[in-house]
Amino acid sequence: MSQKKIKAVFEEMGKVVVGQETLINRLLVGLFTGGHILLEGVPGLAKTLTVNTLARVLSLDFQRIQFTPDLLPADIVGTMIYRPKLGDYEVKKGPIFANLILADEVNRSPAKVQSALLEAMQEKQVTIGEETFQLDQPFFVLATQNPVEQEGTYPLPEAQLDRFMMKVFVDYPTKPQELEVMRRMSNLDYNYEPKPILSKKDIAQIRQEINQITLSETLENYIVELVFATRRPLDYALREEARYIQFGVSPRGTIKLNLAAKALAYMDGRDYVLPEDIKEVAPDVFNHRIMLNYEAEADGMTTRFVIDSILRKVAIGR
Structure with missing residues (x-):
């Protein structure tokens, strides 16, 4: 309904x-x-x-x-x-x-x-x-x-x-x-x-139903890996991106990505989260939490480029 x-x-x-x-x-x-x-x-x-x-x-x-x-x-x-x-x-x-x-x-x-x-x-x-x-x-x-x-x-x-x-x-x-x-x-x-x-x-009920959406342990770990890739990019073979990242995503970003992916799955009529849900909403959750340095500004590097690289290179079930 x-x-x-x-x-x-x-x-x-x-x-x-x-x-x-x-x-x-x-x-x-x-x-x-x-x-x-x-x-x-x-x-x-x-x-x-x-x-x-x-x-x-x-x-x-x-x-x-x-x-x-x-x-x-x-x-x-x-x-x-x-x-x-x-x-x-x-x-x-x-x-x-x-x-x-x-x-x-x-x-x-x-x-x-x-x-x-x-x-x-x-x-x-x-x-x-x-x-x-x-x-x-x-x-x-x-x-x-x-x-x-x-x-x-x-x-x-x-x-x-x-x-x-x-x-x-x-x-x-x-x-x-x-x-x-x-x-x-x-x-x-x-x-x-x-x-x-x-x-x-209705909104209060929807919030309760979103809370029941299933997020597998594999995808929970995937969210954590994505967040850690913004903090320790060299551990994920993100050598070029590591030059530009000053600060990575906070623990609040981890929580919000989890919730946003569940809400996306719910609005799509599913009771479980897919990797695509996480990838779709990750840029919106990350793009104001990743702080780039002055070198990134000088080279014309954008936060979106860094996020796209992370989503492309960090594998599920790593």
Whole structure:
């Protein structure tokens, strides 16, 4: 039943968003496993539209926060407001108290604001004054970065990047998709209201079912081998790649790859993980956790090239 509903989610999303199936897939993977997604792509690729539509299809509260240099932590989590007539303080909750949060251009705000968001992501709770509030579940953050304009930005530190389950790159649409976007959006009367498909109860049930997906010991070891290949590339005959890797994937990356592969298998209607599931989602889990050195930048080496080499050279059952 859940797989039918998930298929219906993609169909309903397609009535509003053209293409972006991979983005929608990764958003659902994060949502179903309690992970958060960092998105990188140029403006105009329907990121906000996709998340807003997904919130409606999943019957979830949605808030978009535009990160700017003058944003304060209180603008995100909320603050205490003094009431003169009553002589006390009232808690005013911020936009973080929603199920789906779109943190737009998260690298445009200073470290204190970024930390406020990331603390809420990690702890699933917010403290305002002396009160601590649990965030409603599911709680899912999609943060975006603009790869074009880097002037006046505050890049996320590596330790904070690691808190995101995946970093997903959004590419331009294909020619047929671009044509469909143009036709659809140039119709000023087009205003389709997406129908709710899943509820919070459905999402909670899906999370429990994903927890029952089987991952064989061979594939568990394969995930560990992939992670260790990023830390000790010379042990895996990755001599060229070893020149460029400064830091490898953290243990959090091992956990997230396991969960993402299970979610992928579940959405494909299987109760077991295939090697292809791991290989498909590994780049999204790894690409913000592998840190390259200055030599890599000078030689034009990319993280994706390193990941592809690892996936190609590290054998299953090594």
